[in-house]
Amino acid sequence: MTILEFKKIFTENLSSLYTHPESAELYSIFIEREIGYSKFEQRQSGNERLSEIQIENLNNIISQLKTGKPFQQILGETAFYGLKFFVDENVLIARPETEELLELAIDKIKKSGLKNELKILDIGTGSGIIPIVLKKHFPAAKVSAIDFSEDALKTAKRNADFHEVEINFIHQDYLNEELKESFDVIISNPPYIGIEEEDEIADSVKEFEPKMALFSPNSNALVFYEKIAQDCEKYLVENGLVFLEINQKLGIETRKLFVGVLSEVELMKDLSGNERFVWGRK
Ligand SMILES: C[S@@+](CC[C@H](N)C(=O)[O-])C[C@H]1O[C@@H](n2cnc3c(N)ncnc32)[C@H](O)[C@@H]1O
Secondary structure, eight states: BBHHHHHHHHHHTTTTTTTTTHOOOOOOOOHHHHOOOEEEEEEETTTTOOOOOHHHHHHHHHHHHHTTTHHHHHEEEEEEEEEEEEEETTTTOHHHHHHHHHHHHHHHHHHHHHOOOEEEEEESSSSTTHHHHHHHHOOSSSSEEESSOHHHHHHHHHHHHHHTOOEEEEETTTTSOOOOOEEEEEEEOOBBGGGGGGGGSHHHHHHHHHHHBBEEEEEEEHHHHHHHHHHHHHHHEEEEEEEEEOGGGGGHHHHHHHTTTTTEEEEEEOOOOOOEEEEEEE
16 A cells, blocks of 8 residues: 555544544644655655555554554654643643733743742643743743643643753642742643533633643632632742633633732634633732
8 A cells, every 4th residue: 555545544433523624634744753754755756665564554553543642642642832741641732822821921021020940830731832942032030830740740840851942840739728929920731621611612722631630629619710819929939920821711710819919911822713811910
C-alpha cells in the first residue's frame, strides 16, 4: 500500500470524528512521525510503499483516534506559544485561550515598571506551560509553580528540563495549604468547571483529560478564585499583578471577588468574544 492509498483509508476511517481537512492534517502529522517525511516530501513521495510495520502502526493510531483520544496524547506532545511541550494523561492539553492569557500577562508585566527579579507564582501548573513561557520571557525572574498532582509535576519538570529553564515546582494542595512567601505576579488557570456544567463538556475531554484539572472539587466553581483573592491580600506585593483564566459564564462574579482587594481589576474577552480573563493590579 502506498502513502497516498493509505491516506484515503485513514481519512475515511475518521470521517465521523474529523472533517476531511482535519484528518488529512492528522495523517500528515503521523506520517511525518512514522517515516520522517515533511509535508513537502510526503507530496513528492505519495507513490512510495509503506512497510507492514508502518501500516500496523498507522492502523493502531486510527484505532486510538476512533476512541476520541486527543491526538496530542497519542503524539505525546503539543505546540504552545510556538514551543513544544510533552503531554500525557496526567495533564490538561494546553488550550489556545491560555496563550492569550500569557500574551496579556507578558505585555502588562513589561509595562508595569516592576523590577526585573520578579517573583512569579503559577497556581495549578499542569504541564508547566505558563511558568516555562514566563521564565523564557523574564529570565531573571524567580518562577514558582504549584500543583496538587505529583504526576502532572513530573511532566512539568520534564518540560522545564527540555526547555532548560529553572522553575521552583511545589507539590501542594493550594486550597488547603498556606503560601510561604509573597509574589510580584500571581497567574492561574485553575479548575473552574462547576459540577452542574459537567454535561456540557465533551465526552472525549472527560474521558481522557484529568478530572482534577477540569472540575472544581465542590459545588462552588469559584473556590480557587476565592482563595486567590484572599492570597492577593496577603501574598501579593503592592503594585503586584494578577492574571486569571476564568469560566466564561462567571466573569462578573469572578471580577467582583477582586474588587476592594486590587486597586484596578478588569474583565477581558478572548478572541472568540467570551469573557475569559480577569487581570488586575494591587
Ligand atoms: C485547568 S488545569 C491548568 C493546567 C495548566 N496551567 C494549563 O493552563 O494548561 C488546572 C491544574 O490545577 C491542578 N489542581 C487541581 N486542584 C489543585 C489543588 N487543590 N492545588 C493545586 N493544584 C490543583 C490540576 O492538577 C491541574 O494541573
